[in-house]
Structures are given as structure tokens and as C-alpha cells.
Amino acid sequence: MPEPKLSSYFEPEEYRFYSESIPCGIDEAGRGPYAGPLSVALVSFSQNSLTQILKGKILKGLTDSKKLSEKKRESLYPEILKTAQFSYRTFISPNYIDREGINRAVLEGILKCAKLINRSTQSKFPLKLLIDGNYNFNRYPEWADLKGYSTFYTKGDLRIVSIAAASILAKVSRDRYMISVSKKYPIYRFDQHKGYGTKLHEELILLHGLSDIHRRSFTRKFLEQI
Incomplete structure (x- = not known):
């Protein structure tokens, strides 16, 4: 299938892989917070859907989740789920x-996503993982099975359609979780800062200590400075 005439800043990277694989964008949300889980998402679009996105006909405004307002991310979330294969x-x-x-933890999320999609697709084609970032997973034996099927993209959530979509799914899923869990831990106001190390969050940690969902390895440096 020929590459479409672009009306966006995205690179039509997925077209390189359709003939021999199923291209899947992967991104995460929540690498740095003091509390809460890491969220990892995978998204794959059909060739036809990718063409429509690149022409600006559907998923208008799609980009890196960090560049979007919460309202825009929430509006794109169901549309991505509907459009993705x-x-x-x-x-x-x-x-x-x-x-x-x-x-x-990032690798574990990638492995979980890839294994589930592999089981559900029942395709003769292997997955091709388009991963945001520039990780070095070579120290982990589990990476050997995926290494040959994966490509990393610096700022991939700004460049690659499926990675941008994955960034939104990962971000919205995690934000919704943190809003929900704030009902269990109201004193930490997770619904406001989503677990990130804001001044408010640090003040609440000093006041109340750590909860069950705080990352001890992430809060240690902050607490040692007190």
C-alpha cells in the first residue's frame, strides 16, 4: 500500500512493516511518580485506519499525551479504542x-502486552514493536525473544501514530486509576497530583507517612533530605 499524502507531522513508519508483521506502538505513563503503578499500553492500527489518521480524517489532534489537556486525552481515549485493531x-x-x-518494570509491561496480543491475534505474522524511548534491556534474558522484533524511537510519541495513541491509553488509564484509588487514600489527594512528586504530595507524605501504594525506592531520596 503506498504511503498517503501527509496532513500531519507524523512519520508513516508503520508502513515499513505491514507486509511482514503487525506493527504495534508501545508507550508507558508513570515512570517517575512517588506513588501508583507504571502503566504500559500497546496499540495497533490497520493500514486503512492509519491512512485515515495520517490524512487527518480521524483521531484529529492525536499527539503525545503530555502535549494534550486532560479533556482532550479523555475525548481521544474511546476513539482510539474504537479505531485500533x-x-x-x-x-x-x-x-x-x-x-x-x-x-x-517497563520491560514487564511490554512483555505482558506482547504476549496477550500474540495470543489474541492468531496471525501468521509476528508483532513488530515500535517502542517509545531508548531503553537498553540487554541485561534481561527475557528480552532476547523480543529484541529482533522491536525498534526504539526517541520521542516516538511525537513521531509515530501508534506510539502516540499508546501514550494516551497509558496516561488516561493510569490517571483514572489514581483518581479511583484516591477514594481509598483520601488524605494523599492522589486525584490531584496522580502520585507525582509535587510540593503538595511531599507535604502530605511528611504529614501522614507512606501508603501501601507509594514506591519506597522513589521516595527514599526525598525523605533522606528531610
């Missing part, structure tokens, strides 16, 4: 992050 979101717990480290 495959999508999946998963959380990696604070306990896992503390035990294994954030990079291993």
Missing part, C-alpha cells in the same frame, strides 16, 4: 517497581 493496557505495581527497578 488491537489494544491492551496493563499496570505494573509499586511493589514490583521497588523490587525489580523501573526499567525491568
